[in-house]
Amino acid sequence: MGMGTRARGLIGGGLAVLTLSLFAAGCSEGPELIGQPTDGAIGLQPAASPLKVEAHMFHDAILMPIITFICLLVLGLILWIVFRYNKKSNPVPARWSHNTLVEVIWTVVPVLILVFIALFSFRLLFNYHNMPEPDLTVKVTGNQWNWAYEYPDQAIPEYISNMLPEDEIAARGMPHSLYRLAADEPMVVPVGANVRLLVTAADVIHAVAMPAFGLKTDAVPGRVNETWFRADRPGIYYGQCSELCGVDHAFMPIQINVVSRAEFATWVASKGGSMTPRTVEQAPGGTAAQIEAGTTGAPTVTDGATA
Incomplete structure (x- = not known):
């Protein structure tokens, strides 16, 4: 047969x-x-x-x-x-049904393969959690259905980032492939800076996903998750919410503009912020650390809950 x-x-x-x-x-x-x-x-x-x-x-x-x-x-x-x-x-089938040696091999070999993979996997996970000293902190809040960004170190208050409508994409001469990816108010960071993201949500669970930076961090109401990235080249990078969060889940893109430090300083000034910390505590990492401890006037975090 x-x-x-x-x-x-x-x-x-x-x-x-x-x-x-x-x-x-x-x-x-x-x-x-x-x-x-x-x-x-x-x-x-x-x-x-x-x-x-x-x-x-x-x-x-x-x-x-x-x-x-x-x-x-x-x-x-x-x-x-x-x-x-x-x-x-x-034509004459064998009458045995087990082979101890074969069963040992197909049990031990997969275990060894998984251990080998784990050696590299754990090192990569450690690097994701082993954040260097941040040069910049951005608080990211997921909403139904947009993103809010705040720069505590530069005293830039929270602003809302919405998806660019399809007609606006065409009006700006942008390729149609950027529809549902481009945003009207992107996050802006300087090239080569260690950027710490403090990620939370205001309503339901969202997720910050940025493929070019290898990021995917959940935004959970009442909790602040932390991640980081360092963009090695200037450009415009696109991501999206990657946690099903409601009817307009597909309409809350993430756009990050990576610019030179001079361009970043100009952008900060246009937002009413300052590149010079007003106090020692507001130096890079200072204000963000106080936000985590709940000791500033900015939105605070206490025992994992936002206040």
Whole structure:
């Protein structure tokens, strides 16, 4: 008899997974756009921060080779079993059902593979949490359905960032692919600065996701989560809320403009802020630390709850 429907399905699934793995690892569909989606691309966005560079290395040098090897191994085993042990090639079936050595191998080897992956995974997670001394703090608040940004170190009060309407995208001569990505009031940060984000929400759970920086941090009401990034090149970077938060979830993009320090100082002045801290406590990290301790007039955090 020929191979059964289940066997053909397993082989087809194995080939599909293998093809996708190899294609994702080596595919390049023309020049990739920095900080925004690229037509025809299937891989990760180009890295624009040290954390994303490390995430790329973990994905490309550790995960993809292991995934490809496992797919090839499983596909080979399936093909061997289908052709070697079908009814035509093996008319008298074996009467044994267990093999201790085989069971030990397929238990121990996956454990060793997972431990190997964990060595690199834990190091990457540590780097995400091991934030260097921040040069700038931005408080990010998710709302239904927009984002609010506040710069305590520069005394810039909270302002609202909404999605640019489709007609405004066309009026500004921007590509239509930026619809639902571009914002009217973006977050602005200087290039090369260590930016600390204090992330919370005013109503339901949202999530700050910025693919080019390798960021995804939940915005939870009554709680302040902390993350950081450092943009290594100027440009405009786009992200979105990545936590299903309501009917207009798809309409609350995140836009971060990375500019020179001189341009950042000009932008701060245009917002009525100042690059010179008024007190020692308001130096970079000072005010943000007081916000966490609930000792300033800004929105405070006490025992994980915003006041």
